[in-house]
Amino acid sequence: MSNILSEIERTTKLVASNSRNVSINYQEIDEIIAKGEFDKVSYWLASNPYGLLDMSCREIVNFLLIYHTIGDYCFWGDPKWTIKTDEGTELDGSMAMMYLIIKRYKEEKSFEMSMLTFSTWLDGNVEIPLLKERYDCLCELNRYLKSLKSDFYDEIKDFKEDISLLDYIINHFSYFDDESIYNGDKVYFYKRAQLLTSDILHVREIVEKVNVDYSHLVGCADYKIPQVMRNLGMLEYSDELAKLVDNKVNLKYGSEMEVEIRANDLVVIDYIAKKLNNKVSRMDINDYIWLLGQNKSKNDKPYHRTLTIYY
Secondary structure, three states: OOHHHHHHHHHHHHHHHHOOOEEEOHHHHHHHHHOOHHHHOOOHHHHOOOOHHHOOHHHHHHHHHHHHHHOOOOOOOOOOOEEEOOOOOEEEHHHHHHHHHHHHHHHHOOOOOOHHHHHHHOOOOOOOOOHHHHHHHHHHHHHHHHOOOOOHHHHHOOOOEHHHHHHHHHHHOHHHOOEEEEOOEEEEOOHHHHHHHHHHHHHHHHHOOOOOEOOOOOOOOOOHHHHHHHHHOOEEEOHHHHHHHHOOOEOOOOOHHHHHHHHHHHHHHHHHHHHOOOOOOHHHHHHHHHHHOOOOOOOOOOOOEOOOOOO
16 A cells, blocks of 8 residues: 555544544444445546536546646635626635536646635635635646646556555646644644545546546545544534534634544545445545535535645
């Protein structure tokens, strides 16, 4: 296994075993598994409403790089960033970003633009969180693309398993360096790098019918998945943490509470996979739980809020 993947597993399990603010309810997880819920897993992008999987694999992979550079993190706010489509409907969050990127990608492919144009392109009811940070990531991406003789797809088309593809992504893009410190020790997450790796391999498997391996990926420590886990009773928060999350108080990136939420998220995913005898990959379990979070209920407890480019 790639060193970074083994380090994600090792360090997040270490955090979970020492957590003071987050605990795992294994009995509740076992009951959910017994209901056969995880027999229904599906790839998250298979449900996208924009015909993404109808494009060529080259186009989808190149789109995914752009999307994961500027689009798969931190959409929350009060009010939440929302756009209006050409059809007059309103979208927010990741689906809004996906809509904008696919629309531009189909029209002109290039994402080289000034900060002013970038800001105008993402204009919504409010300014999108981390606008400048997203633009900085886009500028780094464009510098990388200019260095290529061809395009991103050609660079990665020979990678058919997660270990080498993840290493390539981490080594070429600094904005995926998702690491924290907990009790003096480094903890690794690499949420966005893992998700891009998973998406590329899933798409190649579906569209190109290529045999791929994403079994080593650990999962995506974000804010939606632990929210769902908490609502289902898989994760339990201390009174202090619950009060902060429920009152939508910002948790600083790298703080003890924030790291514990993310680490326990990944330990739960790993536990479910092992209970299923690894018949379902951790990333597919990850995607299934994320999709559950798209069905919003008024009774749902809120997600934790952390202003960061990493998720």
